[in-house]
Amino acid sequence: MIVARREAWTGRALLVLLMLVTLAPFVSLFVTALHPAGTYPLGLDWPSDPQWSNFADAFRAAHMGALLTSSILIVLGVVPVSLLLATMAGFAIGHLRMAGRRLVFLTFVLGLTLPFEGIITPLYYQVRDMGLLNTRWAIVLPLIGLFMPFSVFWMRAHFVNMPEELSEGARIDGANVWQLFWRIHVPLAMPAISSLAILLFLWTWNQFLLAIVLVDDPAKRTMAGALGAFQGQWGTDIPLLCAGSLLILAPTLAIFLVFQRRFVSALLQGSLKG
Amino acid sequence: MTRLAEARPAPATVARKGSPARKAGLRTRRWVGWLFVTPALVVYATFVLRPLFLTFEYSLYRWDGIGPSTWVGLDNYVKVFTDPDLFDTILHAFKLIVFFSAIPVLLGLAIASTIRRIAASRLALVARTVLFLPQVFPLVAAGIAWSWLLSSTGLVNQLLSRVGLGGVTRAWLGDFSTALPAVGVIGAWVLLGLCTLLLLAGMSKIDPALYEAARIDGAGPLREFASITVPSLRHEIGVCVTVTVIAALATFDIVYIATQGGPGNATMVPGLEIYYQAFAERQVGVASALAVVLMILVLACVLPIQWLTREESR
Numbered sequence: 249m250i251v252a253r254r255e256a257w258t259g260r261a262l263l264v265l266l267m268l269v270t271l272a273p274f275v276s277l278f279v280t281a282l283h284p285a286g287t288y289p290l291g292l293d294w295p296s297d298p299q300w301s302n303f304a305d306a307f308r309a310a311h312m313g314a315l316l317t318s319s320i321l322i323v324l325g326v327v328p329v330s331l332l333l334a335t336m337a338g339f340a341i342g343h344l345r346m347a348g349r350r351l352v353f354l355t356f357v358l359g360l361t362l363p364f365e366g367i368i369t370p371l372y373y374q375v376r377d378m379g380l381l382n383t384r385w386a387i388v389l390p391l392i393g394l395f396m397p398f399s400v401f402w403m404r405a406h407f408v409n410m411p412e413e414l415s416e417g418a419r420i421d422g423a424n425v426w427q428l429f430w431r432i433h434v435p436l437a438m439p440a441i442s443s444l445a446i447l448l449f450l451w452t453w454n455q456f457l458l459a460i461v462l463v464d465d466p467a468k469r470t471m472a473g474a475l476g477a478f479q480g481q482w483g484t485d486i487p488l489l490c491a492g493s494l495l496i497l498a499p500t501l502a503i504f505l506v507f508q509r510r511f512v513s514a515l516l517q518g519s520l521k522g
Numbered sequence: 523m524t525r526l527a528e529a530r531p532a533p534a535t536v537a538r539k540g541s542p543a544r545k546a547g548l549r550t551r552r553w554v555g556w557l558f559v560t561p562a563l564v565v566y567a568t569f570v571l572r573p574l575f576l577t578f579e580y581s582l583y584r585w586d587g588i589g590p591s592t593w594v595g596l597d598n599y600v601k602v603f604t605d606p607d608l609f610d611t612i613l614h615a616f617k618l619i620v621f622f623s624a625i626p627v628l629l630g631l632a633i634a635s636t637i638r639r640i641a642a643s644r645l646a647l648v649a650r651t652v653l654f655l656p657q658v659f660p661l662v663a664a665g666i667a668w669s670w671l672l673s674s675t676g677l678v679n680q681l682l683s684r685v686g687l688g689g690v691t692r693a694w695l696g697d698f699s700t701a702l703p704a705v706g707v708i709g710a711w712v713l714l715g716l717c718t719l720l721l722l723a724g725m726s727k728i729d730p731a732l733y734e735a736a737r738i739d740g741a742g743p744l745r746e747f748a749s750i751t752v753p754s755l756r757h758e759i760g761v762c763v764t765v766t767v768i769a770a771l772a773t774f775d776i777v778y779i780a781t782q783g784g785p786g787n788a789t790m791v792p793g794l795e796i797y798y799q800a801f802a803e804r805q806v807g808v809a810s811a812l813a814v815v816l817m818i819l820v821l822a823c824v825l826p827i828q829w830l831t832r833e834e835s836r
Binding site for chain 1 (some may be wrong): 553554555556557558559561562563565566568569570571572573574576577580587593615633636638639640643644645648649650651652653654655656657658659660661662663664666667668671675676677680701711714715716718719720723743761765768771772774775778779781792793796797800801806809813814816820821824
């Protein structure tokens with residue numbers, strides 16, 4: 249008993265320490281953001297005169313309004329289409345079991361571990377030839393393709409476990425495949441689809457490489473790409489940079505806190521399956 | 523469609539597979555399946571498979587991205603393996619595996635088994651949310667925050683001075699000998715929480731009776747850890763190693779923000795080198811050859827891990 253209690257206390261202490269280490273960078277950003285603009289404060293030093301106005305300055309400097317709109321547009325372009333295509337493909341491979349499904353599935357799995365850097369060069373020339381460079385489509389279309397392996401993999405895993413009888417019953421009642429898909433299988437797949445939606449939202453929002461390579465204008469990028477540009481522009485004004493970074497992180501944090509349970513389970517499942 | 527129902531009156535028909543209606547039904551379904559999978563395949567082929575193929579093709583040419591290209595065979599690959607600046611990027615990526623994979627997985631195992639008993643407490647629930655923050659925020663943010671933490675006046679040096687180690691303080695990311703490990707520390711910070719939580723989730727599935735039995739047999743915490751925890755977590759450990767090894771080899775965002783590959787070439791990694799070669803140096807062929815090498819390295823590392831930790835655990 250004594251051993252167990254001591255272990256529990258060590259556990260708690262370790263957990264608190266781990267949380268402190270995780271939070272330290274953000275606390276440091278926050279404290280630094282309150283120092284007068286242009287100064288070089290210490291890493292963790294509460295200012296004598298907190299400059300809350302830095303956040304307002306950073307909001308203007310970062311064009312937060314435009315950034316939010318841009319990221320939302322990109323997410324709206326990527327996530328619904330990816331979900332639809334992947335659900336359909338997962339349904340065909342996992343449930344309809346059409347001829348040649350193994351080969352198709354293998355083709356998708358091939359892309360699961362692909363680092364984006366591996367194809368970024370030809371992607372640049374391809375997007376340029378399509379005349380889409382420096383538009384949001386340059387991020388949206390390739391991302392849909394790049395998310396397909398994981399999304400199809402994810403949806404197939406769901407459909408493989410759906411009992412055959414479910415469809416047979418509906419077919420006997422006179423439903424064709426299209427109705428079968430929309431009326432029976434999509435509603436049943438909602439938990440899998442919504443977890444996938446969270447993951448895709450996060451990966452789109454945080455996409456950096458495609459944003460900096462394919463789009464020059466930070467106002468047409470994702471949040472992460474805009475943050476990179478913000479660092480390039482204001483990197484010498486540390487308090488302002490810190491304030492801007494926190495502002496750019498704020499929407500993600502808000503969404504995460506609202507949906508945290510779903511986020512955590514989606515992320516855990518996501519890495520387990522991927 | 524009612525005909526279908528009439529043709530198969532009872533679910534336990536003996537000649538299920540042989541019945542003509544069943545056959546017809548299957549045939550439509552097999553054909554229709556392709557309609558469902560085609561849109562996904564088209565997007566995937568256009569934006570992944572085609573560029574993938576082109577990467578291989580580009581890697582055999584010398585091309586500045588604008589003018590005509592010249593066939594050079596495997597010269598670009600020879601360059602990747604002989605030019606120290608290029609080859610070092612691969613070595614750096616492997617050194618980063620120590621920080622991105624070994625530290626988070628080993629430390630994660632140690633932490634998870636220590637906090638296993640309190641995994642259901644309120645504190646642990648709060649910790650779940652907090653430890654996930656590095657996963658939710660873009661890596662760019664981690665890069666910015668840590669560049670500040672590791673700078674000469676940053677928190678890390680502040681703490682070191684406080685405990686009397688003022689002598690070792692420096693601009694960690696700007697020093698040739700410490701820049702790469704410092705980048706590694708950022709990666710370890712990003713991945714430690716994820717690994718800990720994945721392993722903790724795996725531990726919650728282990729039968730507590732196993733631990734009880736071990737206790738009665740007089741096993742200490744270390745023995746428990748080695749004979750129960752680690753073997754039961756094969757699958758989870760495999761996942762952690764896979765995810766983190768890919769993150770290490772294909773790292774880009776953190777290095778781009780924190781060091782831009784510097785000082786000198788000290789933290790240059792394949793991903794960033796591909797970016798520079800293709801878009802700054804205009805050496806599309808070299809960039810593509812390095813990209814092919816990177817993709818093969820990722821597969822060469824991931825496949826054995828998957829193979830080692832698969833099936834047997836299930």
